[in-house]
Amino acid sequence: MARSDLEVGADPWADAKALVDGDDNFLNIGYEAVDRHVAQGRGQDLALRWLGKDGSRRDLTYEEMAALSARFANVLRAHELTPGDSLFALTGRVPELYAAAIGTLKAGLVFTPLFSAFGPEPIQTRMEIGSANVLLTTAQLYKRKVAAWRDQVPSLKLVLILGDEAPEGCVALGPALKAAAPTFEIARTKPEDPALIHFTSGTTGKPKGAVHVHGAVVYHAFSGRRALGLEPGRIYWCTADPGWVTGTSYGIIAPLVNRVTMIVDEAEFELDRWYETVQREKVEVWYSAPTAIRMMMRAGAEAARPYDFSSLTFLASVGEPLNPEAVTWSEKVFGQPFHDNWWQTETGGIMIANQPGMQVKPGSMGKPLPGIRAGIVEHHGAGLKELPAGKIGELAIRPGWPSMMRAYLHEQARYDKCFVDGWYLSGDLAMRDADGYFWFVGRADDLIKSSGHLIGPFEVESALIEHEAVAEAGVIGIPDDTAGEVVKAYVTLNPGFAPSDDLERDIRGHARKTLGPAVAPREIVFRNTLPKTRSGKIMRRLLKARELGLPEGDISTLESDET
Template identity: 70%
Template sequence: MTNDRITKDDRAHSDANLHDYPATRAGFTWEDARKEISGLPDGKLNICHEAIDRHVSAGNGGQTALRWITKSGFRADYTYGELQELTNRFANVLQAQGVSRGDKVYSLLGRVPELYIAALGTLKAGAVFCPLFSAFGPEPIRARMEIGGANALITSRRLYERKVAPLRDHLPALRCVFLTDDAVEDALHLAPLMDAASDSFKMAAMDPEEPALLHFTSGTTGKPKGVVHVHDAVVAHHITGRYALDLQPEDTYWCTADPGWVTGTSYGIIAPLTNRVTMIVDEAEFDVHRWYDTLDREAVNIWYTAPTAIRMLMKAGTDLARAHSFPALRFMASVGEPLNPEAVVWGQEAFGLPFHDNWWQTETGGIMIANFASMDIKPGSMGKPLPGIEAGIVEVSDEGVREVSAPLAMGELALRPGWPSMMRGYLHEQARYDKCFRDGWYLSGDLAMRDADGYFWFVGRSNDLIKSAGHLIGPFEVESALMEHDSVAEVGVIGIPDDTVGELVKAYVALKPGIKPGEELRLELLGHARKRLGPAVAPKEIVFRENLPKTRSGKIMRRLLKARELGLPEGDISTLESDES
């Protein structure tokens, strides 16, 4: 933690949406925030109406909503009016194939226009949208589609044949599959269906509490958790986009997150469109030169990215950034994992602007704590709570939850429930959901501190989840995949610090009797994990151990594995079974 500050530029931020944090916070109500969206008659709501149709009705249908940059560099623009027609067509396609209100529509696509059209068209039809990360392997895909009861899927032929077709027998609820580029025996080609569909559709008028989005977050000891968000979440998406990211109508905005993750949906689709910006969508993966060229050529005003990407830009050197010109760029923000202070300061050196870190979770649905355009930054801090968000540091015990008020006292970061994008449940897991709420607090599972000035500081996670390149990875999922290999007896998975991606996934493997460890087997296991899980989730390192540290009840002690890996105190090992690791 540092006491250094980067002082706000009053001239640059004099017209920021949130120019007076104390006054805005003091007078804020969620009812007032609801007045900034239009809603539907009789108190009904639909996220797609707020993102697309209301802007067209207001005469802004000709504004570019989405600019897609292909891997080859070709650029295609989609106006708000065109997105209205395309989402109408997709909603009609869904209805024609029997997809009805409340059904689950999954996407498994890269950053292509069909993904964005499907997301919004699904919501328009009253179905629930669930994005999957296209780099997932078959096992994460199967788990998420089974838990959610996927009724429809939009994907490409390559992804379908490689990752989904072998799973069809395990997905009895999956009634229809749409392919963006072809048709096969048990899947439909989307393009001709879109061409034949009407470009008119009556927006589904949803109750604000009806489900709209299903996102999955990894668990430490079980299957992924399906996090349910409702249409009312759009109120929080819209206002936090305004306040935390300073989105203003007709801005050019680039969120680099993939919509397969919650950031890429909440702030890569919904918040920018409700705030009537022009979104940049780049199909290609990270490339230093391409990213700088995009920021420069597209005259990006607001840039929302991840610490891993920032650190990779830093490695390429400040001179490369300075070789470009970014006169339009006025605000840069980061999310996904804590942003180290050096990266905040480097932004100032390379761009003339600092990166503004913020904090939220899949469960919160939107940004909860942020460094705002109009406030000083303490590099390394998460910032301060959004208007409408009450955050605290608490101690949790059998007696209850007690808020800790002393500056820099460490405890669990907790929030007072009630914001519109708060999750409404873990799908099929009521007890697990209820456990997150206690004594009037939502317990985040993250450890943090609050300083005397009200800035919050991330300390660590209170569980074993691994955050690698912005992806939240459950060790249980990785362990389960490795356990499928015939040679493996036991597995323990941890995250180890890495300067670029935050944490690397490392697996400790004990082999079955008679199986000899060796480089050939290690590579075989790495390949097996990548095939089952995909490169984003699979371990980067595998080491062999004769035995793994376990409690007397047989539970592998990941905490002890990590302590030994990093040379940290081992803590209480009174429940440890003897081991030889």
């Protein structure tokens, strides 16, 4: 049975498992997220409050979510889908998506979310790699992005369309849900049975499909409590889209397992709408991304002044490292800092975090969660050597946590390369300080080597956005005959500032004063926008590829681009 508090002892996963009801014979994410609470008499607790683009609202209790997800599972069963089959979801943030995710898992199928902003090619590629059997989408998205190539994915058996009508060859979900029973016998899945596939872009080649299992729910529950403070009854808003891993792990599973009330906003970022939502819904825990936080900063503290943020008890950030300036700014504006944390699609859950109650060091990703053994390593002969505090190396994690990916689909060799000498290698460079805090330096392939100096782009970007004119920055290294590489920066400007030679010199002067001439950018280029993924990460490798005329690799997750 779930306990209201978590005590971490010698075996942290044994204690973490106390947050769920499952065991080695039966563990199902869908049951743990919804039906368990109903069975414990908490079915009337509010699970989800949906805010429509048009101002409409819809509330779903845990009992209603259990019934709606059961209806969805019965729809799958009626079409002869069986445990192990694969469902892909391509839709915006609507209540049916959340119920479908839970219903898919309850039926024993594997759930894969897709960005609704994807173009036809990345959708087809992922569905081919994942041998998709079912697609859940809208009529508009189907006609624009799927219909032309549907027959080229022979594994696809069923297309479910949100609403009461569907194009030819598809099934309208609305009538199907109404006809389905509101109860369902949940599939007897085990901890190692596949549950989720999340695709992550590679620098070259096709995207990778990271496979996660039902046992990951143990870590979703645990990390939701420890890293985000998700206690039963809390009002929680994760702004991430379920099309990427945060929006599923911490936008669906972790909050529901911990019996919080989730706020789901159908609309995209709009400053006043976000501030009004926090105030009106009395949001207590707010999990967002550095891109959104920097947009708030860009609007200024004055824009936040009319709103009441007193309900907030914890703010967290994920997606890419959070610049120190953003941490101190949020403390002034919201009364507390955003707490950065670090994890990856492959880890399935938060590994390192500025946890509730911890002292925040602005710019640091925090400390490993209990049970997580993190280290800074470098290659040494055929193995790895762990580095002492203060040294930069690759961030690595000892395998064995419950949400660790179990495979890359159809790419065993690629998966095996992630594990060396008893460590999972993240590909991120970092440093651990004397107090045990970890500091992000950059992706291993982003590191800039200039005149014997190893320069992490994040350090330079953080210094640049301290300048009053700079909203965002992306930093790369470009070849130089003398220094090996020199630093080049791309920046976007805050309102009220226009590109000019004088401003470029002033920003470079600020960087030289802050960082020193060896680390500061030699050149600054102004851009209206920077290329980013939908999850908000600035694509430095794309900036470098375009600068040097190199292959761009997989850009299917690109959301915005430089102009």
